[in-house]
C-alpha cells in the first residue's frame with residue numbers, strides 16, 4: 576500500500592485527476608454489468624488470473640505472453656479474466672490490462688490495491704469491467720464511496736474479505752459481489768476451507784467468489800457443491816502449459832449441472 580501510494584503521487588503528476596476524469600467522461604457507461612451477468616448464470620464460474628509474480632511465490636511465470644494467456648483463457652470459456660496491475664510486488668502493469676481488454680471479449684478485473692478513487696478512474700479508462708476493493712485496507716466510508724463510484728462508472732466491484740467481520744463490513748457497504756480470500760494477507764498462509772466456512776454467512780442473492788490457493792479437482796468439486804458462484808485462480812493456471820486442459824482437469828469431478 577505504501578508503494579501504491581507513492582506511485583500514485585507520480586501518476587497523478589503525469590496525468591491529473593481532472594484530465595483522467597475528462598478521458599473517462601468520453602467513454603460509454605452502461606449499467607449492464609457483464610461480469611455480474613456472467614456470475615448469475617447457474618454453475619461455478621472461473622475468473623482466471625494473469626499473474627507474473629507474487630509476494631508469496633516470487634516469479635511464477637518468467638515467460639509471460641500475457642495477451643496470449645488471456646486469449647487462451649477466453650477460448651477455454653472463463654467468465655472473467657483477472658489482471659494483476661501492481662508493478663512492485665506482482666510485476667503487473669495497467670498496460671497489460673488495457674491490451675487484454677481491447678483484444679479479448681471477456682470482462683476484465685483490475686486486481687490491485689485500490690486505495691484512491693484515481694485508481695477506479697484508471698481502471699475504467701483502461702477498459703476494466705471490474706475492480707477489487709479490499710475490506711482490510713479501506714475504512715467503511717471509503718468502501719461505500721468507492722463501491723458507489725465504481726457502480727456509477729458501470730464497473731462491478733469484488734469486495735474482498737478474509738473473515739466473518741470483514742464479510743459483515745462488505746455487506747454493510749452494499750457489496751453485490753463478495754470475494755472470500757483464502758490467503759491471509761498478513762502472513763500469506765492459505766486455508767482453502769475459509770471460503771467454504773464463510774459461504775454460510777453470505778446470502779444467496781449476493782454473488783460470492785472463492786479466491787486463492789485453488790489447486791485440485793477436489794477443491795473445485797467442494798466449492799461447486801457449496802453453491803459458490805465463482806473461483807479466482809492464479810498460480811495453478813499460470814503454471815499450466817495448457818490452460819484449457821488444466822481447467823478441464825480441475826472441473827473433472829464437478830457434475831455437469833454444477834459446472835459452467
Ligand SMILES: O=C(O)c1ccccc1NCC(=O)[C@H](O)[C@H](O)COP(=O)(O)O
Nearest residue numbers: 629630631632786787788789808809810
Ligand atoms: O498472491 C500473493 O502472494 C498475494 C500476497 C499478498 C496479497 C495478495 C496476493 N495475491 C493476490 C490474489 O488475490 C491472488 O493473486 C488471487 O487470489 C489468486 O491466487 P492464487 O490462485 O493462489 O494464485
